[in-house]
Amino acid sequence: MMVQLKTERLFIRPYTHHDLEHRRRLSRECFGADNDAAVVQSWLDWTMLSHRWFAALAQPPYGDYAVALHDETVIGSVGLVPSLVPWGVLRDVQSPADARVSPEFGLYWAIVPHYQRSGYATEAARAMIAYIFDTLYARQVVATTEFDNAASIAVMRALGMEILRNRTGKPFWCEIVGVLENR
Numbered sequence: 001m002m003v004q005l006k007t008e009r010l011f012i013r014p015y016t017h018h019d020l021e022h023r024r025r026l027s028r029e030c031f032g033a034d035n036d037a038a039v040v041q042s043w044l045d046w047t048m049l050s051h052r053w054f055a056a057l058a059q060p061p062y063g064d065y066a067v068a069l070h071d072e073t074v075i076g077s078v079g080l081v082p083s084l085v086p087w088g089v090l091r092d093v094q095s096p097a098d099a100r101v102s103p104e105f106g107l108y109w110a111i112v113p114h115y116q117r118s119g120y121a122t123e124a125a126r127a128m129i130a131y132i133f134d135t136l137y138a139r140q141v142v143a144t145t146e147f148d149n150a151a152s153i154a155v156m157r158a159l160g161m162e163i164l165r166n167r168t169g170k171p172f173w174c175e176i177v178g179v180l181e182n183r
Contacts, residue, residue: 002051003061003080005127010120011068012078012127014051015044019066022074030076030110060105060136067111067124076111078124080132083142090164090177104142105132109155116151122158129159133182143178153178 005012015023024040027033035043050063060080067076083106107128109121125143132138143161145152147169156163156178164177 002055003065003128003131005131007123007127009069010123010127011070011072012065012124013068015047015064015066017041017044017048019074020044022066023077026074026077026110026112029112065128067109067120075115075120076109076124078109078121078128079107080128081106081108083144085142085144085177086166086171086174089166089168089170104140105136105138107132107141107143109143109152119158121151121155125155125159129180138182140179140181142180144174145176145178146172147175149176152176 002014003012004014020037020040023044024035024037027035027040047063051061054061054063062080062082064077064079066074067078068074082103084101085104086101107125109125111121111124129141132141143152143156143159145156147165153163153176156176159178159180161178161180164179166175166177169175
């Protein structure tokens with residue numbers, strides 16, 4: 001069950017070996033990681049194998065997917081991960097059981113700067129959410145980010161997510177959690 005989605009402007013698909021330079025650009029421009037080709041090639045190999053094995057084992061299609069324009073220009077990435085959410089620091093809890101960490105379908109996105117502020121992250125995330133809800137029948141999806149990532153928080157709001165603040169600030173990647181329930 002590999003994800004291949006088409007929207008009005010985008011094609012979301014598994015990464016291939018042909019995406020090496022696109023992925024290097026994304027890593028460099030979005031995450032400040034200037035990895036050499038061998039490192040990114042290793043990541044591509046792992047990503048492609050994980051898609052194949054998750055599908056063979058009938059597991060959710062976790063991992064990164066290329067976000068491409070219809071002319072096949074790769075402009076970013078969107079993906080699905082198991083995301084551990086510390087609900088007790090996000091909501092007022094009534095009992096210790098309510099404070100437990102639970103695994104959720106975690107959604108993430110990254111668009112290279114040249115293509116940002118055009119709604120591509122929201123469009124790609126909406127397509128993944130529809131897939132997660134309509135195909136995987138997930139109860140909800142979450143997205144996490146840091147307090148100062150205004151762009152990702154704006155995407156969460158555009159998606160209609162409830163925005164929760166982690167009052168402890170730890171872990172750093174879970175300072176803000178967006179939650180969207182499958183209605």
